[in-house]
Amino acid sequence: MKNIEISRLQQHLEQLVGERNPRTSPQSLRAAGDLIAGNFESTGLAVRREEVPFDGASFQNIYGTQAGTEPERGAFIIGAHYDTVEDSPGADDNASAVAALLEIARCLQGIPLRVPLIFTGFTLEEYGFVGSRLMAERLRKDDANILGMISLEMLGYRTRQPASQTYPPYIDPRNYPDTGDFIAVVGNEPSSRLTQALADTLKQKTPALGVEHLLLPGRGDAFHEMRLSDHCPFWENDFKAVMVTDTAFFRNPHYHQPSDTVATLDLEFMRDIAAGLVSYLIDPAV
Numbered sequence: 300m301k302n303i304e305i306s307r308l309q310q311h312l313e314q315l316v317g318e319r320n321p322r323t324s325p326q327s328l329r330a331a332g333d334l335i336a337g338n339f340e341s342t343g344l345a346v347r348r349e350e351v352p353f354d355g356a357s358f359q360n361i362y363g364t365q366a367g368t369e370p371e372r373g374a375f376i377i378g379a380h381y382d383t384v385e386d387s388p389g390a391d392d393n394a395s396a397v398a399a400l401l402e403i404a405r406c407l408q409g410i411p412l413r414v415p416l417i418f419t420g421f422t423l424e425e426y427g428f429v430g431s432r433l434m435a436e437r438l439r440k441d442d443a444n445i446l447g448m449i450s451l452e453m454l455g456y457r458t459r460q461p462a463s464q465t466y467p468p469y470i471d472p473r474n475y476p477d478t479g480d481f482i483a484v485v486g487n488e489p490s491s492r493l494t495q496a497l498a499d500t501l502k503q504k505t506p507a508l509g510v511e512h513l514l515l516p517g518r519g520d521a522f523h524e525m526r527l528s529d530h531c532p533f534w535e536n537d538f539k540a541v542m543v544t545d546t547a548f549f550r551n552p553h554y555h556q557p558s559d560t561v562a563t564l565d566l567e568f569m570r571d572i573a574a575g576l577v578s579y580l581i582d583p584a585v
């Protein structure tokens with residue numbers, strides 16, 4: 300099997316990083332979508348684009364599907380948003396996750412999968428999960444058989460600095476590290492098995508990688524900060540979904556800033572996370 304390569308992550312980052320915003324840089328946003336579609340195509344995925352109307356214009360979700368041997372079990376979705384807020388180059392948020400997504404797709408090329416896998420580049424996450432909401436609502440309306448969903452939300456920022464990790468008030472910090480050097484898997488109650496299985500696989504695949512998981516009660520409706528990514532519309536439409544994240548503004552001081560650049564990212568961290576995800580996706584337990 301192919302390995303996740305840091306040089307390829309770096310190359311994707313160099314091509315992606317730079318403001319990608321529907322209002323101030325719509326051409327860059329569209330170019331990022333094209334880049335994702337081009338990579339999916341060269342990986343051999345079946346590519347489809349879905350129009351996402353916004354502000355009188357149209358943007359796109361990008362889908363690349365790899366077939367599985369047991370389609371009757373349902374499809375599994377893994378996605379990352381590729382837009383940014385204004386005035387941020389969006390390296391950690393969220394080029395880091397898009398780069399990982401493209402490398403994961405490349406590594407799974409030619410591997411016989413159990414269930415079909417839909418790689419997704421979501422647009423307009425920063426405006427209230429507009430792209431992922433369109434997809435989740437369509438799948439619900441079609442009564443689609445979806446096994447589970449993973450949202451990759453910022454995978455590149457790690458620090459060894461003590462007291463660098465903060466938490467929202469409803470999390471007891473005594474139960475979690477105070478150093479921002481781990482990856483977090485966040486799920487809700489219906490997704491508890493998916494959350495646990497994914498966290499276990501990430502730990503097993505790379506023992507050096509710190510992995511923490513959090514299970515929110517119920518559908519997770521009451522935990523605003525844990526809903527801030529593309530898994531949220533999937534939770535709201537009663538699909539099993541998790542977020543994999545470096546915890547964003549609870550750790551990364553460059554969040555939504557002009558300083559969110561490639562130089563702040565830890566590519567070994569990204570590589571280890573992506574390698575664990577590859578292992579999980581071959582036969583995802585949910």
Ligand SMILES: [Zn+2]
Nearest residue numbers: 392393452453
């Ligand atoms: Zn984001």
